[in-house]
Amino acid sequence: MLxxxxxxxxxxxxxxxxxxAAGEAMELPARRAPGRTSFSSPGRGGKGPRPPQAKGLHSIRVGEEYIDLSAWxxxxxxxxxxxxxxxxxxxxxxxxxxxxxxxxxxxxxxGRDGLEALSAHGAGRHPGRLAGVRRHEIAAAVNRYRGLRKRK
Incomplete structure (x- = not known):
């Protein structure tokens, strides 16, 4: 030190x-389990639920809400x-x-089934518009979703 x-x-x-400190044990935080939340929104005109939709590079639309990804x-x-x-x-x-x-x-x-496992078109019908992402981006998107419900 100076x-x-x-x-x-x-x-x-x-x-x-x-x-x-003697006798003090550090507690690990509890594992976070989001409550019952749906990332799909009701479709219009009696159609089935709409899945989340990417809107360009920096946004995902879930119903009327947007998840901002601009910091990534x-x-x-x-x-x-x-x-x-x-x-x-x-x-x-x-x-x-x-x-x-x-x-x-x-x-x-x-990893097991390829990106077509995420495709809404079903197995073997990958539309070619998906690219690999890390688990960190998926978890971060969940954390940024304002409609996320906490477990009760």
């Missing part, structure tokens, strides 16, 4: 501060945003499974 431009040895004091420099192509929107539609948010496990299940399914 004290008035003079070097001072504070190693022992730093070690004392770095030592954990990792997204470089709208096909990635399409994949995040499709992954949101594939999540089964029932309030009993942690967000981490939900996202891992979708990512594992894509």
């Amino acid at each position: 004290d008035n431009y003079r070097p001072v040895d504070v190693t022992q004091r730093a070690r004392e501060l770095a030592e954990p 420099s990792q997204l470089v192509d709208p096909s990635q945003t399409n994949a995040v929107a499709a992954a949101l539609g594939a999540l089964d948010l029932d309030g009993s499974i942690s967000l981490s496990d939900l996202v891992d299940a979708v990512v594992d399914r894509v």
Whole structure:
């Protein structure tokens, strides 16, 4: 450490501060499990539910709400945003499974079955508008969704 431009040895004091307090155990936070939430919105004219829709590179529409992705420099192509929107539609948010496990299940399914596992057109009918994304982008989109319900 410098004290008035003079070097001072504070190693022992730093070690004392770095030592954990006796008897105190650090608790890990509880795993976060979003409550029952749907990323689909009611269709118009009696049609079935509408899945989340990517709107360009930086936005996903869920019903009348938008998820803002503009802070993500990792997204470089709208096909990635399409994949995040499709992954949101594939999540089964029932309030009993942690967000981490939900996202891992979708990512594992894509790893096993390919991107067509996210396609609304069904297996073997991948429309070619999806590009690979990491689990971090999917989880971040869930966290940014204002309509997300907390588990009760």
